[in-house]
Amino acid sequence: MLSKVFSYKLLVPVHxxxxxxxxxxxxxxxxSSIDGKRFEKSVIPISTxxxxxxxxxxxDVRKMFQSIVxxxxxxxxxxxxxxxxxxxxxxxxxxxxxxxxNGIQYNLGRVPIASTDFSTREYSYADKVDxxxxxxxxxxxxxxxxxxxxxxxxxxxxRYYRSYAVYLMKLVVYLCLLKxxxxxxxxxxxxxYVDSPNLKSLLEFSKRLFFxxxxxxxxxxxxxxxxxxxxxxxxxxxxxLPFYKWQTTLFTAQTQRDFVKVTIGPLFKGNNFTAxxxxxxxxxxxxxxxxxxxxxxxxxxxxxxxxxxxxxxxxNNFMPAKILTVTHNRxxxxxxxxxxxxxxxxxxxGPILGDWYRAEEYAEDIIMNLNNYVVGWTDWNMCLNExxxxxxxxxxxxxxxxVNATADEFYKQPMFYAMGHFSKFIKSGAVRIDxxxxxxxxxxxxxxxxxxxxxxxxxxxxxxxxxxxxxDALTKQYLHFTVAPHSIVTLLWDxx
Numbered sequence: 001m002l003s004k005v006f007s008y009k010l011l012v013p014v015h016x017x018x019x020x021x022x023x024x025x026x027x028x029x030x031x032s033s034i035d036g037k038r039f040e041k042s043v044i045p046i047s048t049x050x051x052x053x054x055x056x057x058x059x060d061v062r063k064m065f066q067s068i069v070x071x072x073x074x075x076x077x078x079x080x081x082x083x084x085x086x087x088x089x090x091x092x093x094x095x096x097x098x099x100x101x102n103g104i105q106y107n108l109g110r111v112p113i114a115s116t117d118f119s120t121r122e123y124s125y126a127d128k129v130d131x132x133x134x135x136x137x138x139x140x141x142x143x144x145x146x147x148x149x150x151x152x153x154x155x156x157x158x159r160y161y162r163s164y165a166v167y168l169m170k171l172v173v174y175l176c177l178l179k180x181x182x183x184x185x186x187x188x189x190x191x192x193y194v195d196s197p198n199l200k201s202l203l204e205f206s207k208r209l210f211f212x213x214x215x216x217x218x219x220x221x222x223x224x225x226x227x228x229x230x231x232x233x234x235x236x237x238x239x240x241l242p243f244y245k246w247q248t249t250l251f252t253a254q255t256q257r258d259f260v261k262v263t264i265g266p267l268f269k270g271n272n273f274t275a276x277x278x279x280x281x282x283x284x285x286x287x288x289x290x291x292x293x294x295x296x297x298x299x300x301x302x303x304x305x306x307x308x309x310x311x312x313x314x315x316n317n318f319m320p321a322k323i324l325t326v327t328h329n330r331x332x333x334x335x336x337x338x339x340x341x342x343x344x345x346x347x348x349x350g351p352i353l354g355d356w357y358r359a360e361e362y363a364e365d366i367i368m369n370l371n372n373y374v375v376g377w378t379d380w381n382m383c384l385n386e387x388x389x390x391x392x393x394x395x396x397x398x399x400x401x402x403v404n405a406t407a408d409e410f411y412k413q414p415m416f417y418a419m420g421h422f423s424k425f426i427k428s429g430a431v432r433i434d435x436x437x438x439x440x441x442x443x444x445x446x447x448x449x450x451x452x453x454x455x456x457x458x459x460x461x462x463x464x465x466x467x468x469x470x471x472d473a474l475t476k477q478y479l480h481f482t483v484a485p486h487s488i489v490t491l492l493w494d495x496x
Contacts (some may be wrong), residue, residue, distance in 0.1 A: 033488070079118075253295035297334065355413070431448060
């Protein structure tokens, strides 16, 4: 196994073994740990004899919950810039690490409309005042330069650039070996500055936003890129903050509700480019739940157009994950999708190469989300440079993959493997099943079933090895193993 050794004496491997078939009467265990294991594979026996461990986990396929949509990350401009800084082969290797069968098999991608804090400048698509129908709309150079790379070329402002978005999306479809509609992509809404003196009403404003969205979808559709869903606005409540550093638009729950029922809902559902889109409200911290959902779903004229809620992981310490279950129980027909997370945004900013504890943060949050009815989990930037950018507002953060353009190489962080313990093994369409953990509060687990195959993902936050016994309540079978200190484990076995 190839690896690079960084500070903190942690390892960042660059290869791992692919998943294989599971032998009859056996389970397969994959472990990553603080001591350098990365998807280390072992085969363990299935027993009909009850075996007790330090920690006992009972999974029961007779108690099923939400279906899983998937896992993925965002195609920000910064991601495109860092991909473009690599040679063609290294860039492809990075994308394969995320999307191929030999990688961690992402199936969600988040694509921002226009610029974000992870761009090199502020830009939008139609800056002409009072152009409510977006006749002046055009994609920016950045869309062609940074949201993909490949052989197709498009002219922008008289110059030709490789059509990055088209190449990326088509390459991702190819690498995943999946039907196109399974490559679930969605976007955060435009970060628009509204400065027209003639915006007299919500209706005028919302129509302007609608045409901005519509033109975005039209332009990408012309290049063969179709989207699965959309969020109405990235972190809409940040617009109330007077000194907020980067692009935003203020929505309250009430104005977002009215935006949906007055404009977005009826106009989107009546348009061929947008009728199929899954519309998600909120796209902000879960501290706003269940109130935000109550406002949106409490109005039948808005609720009929909204398919789900998007949540970010920021400020989770102020609101326990069980609020997601509270929200689900009130509106079980609507889904909840985790739409953004990243480490290195507070206290210690930027990347810490090889840091294990940030991987634990990811794994714990994913488990807590899944165990509270969330259908998928989306990381923020899929790759950043060694500083944690570029970012025009110096908002340097960490990423599962760090790019060293000078050496034409990239480093898979422990967070990459934390993501992979879920994304590689939990298929879209898998169903979460009942999971009970007894014996330690520092071991967390979640379980799913897919076509008879059981998958358990657990995290051991203890500093000591721990014996674990997993009991399949339906078949009365047991799997026993020991987990290393500070480790993440995925266990798979088929119904016998």
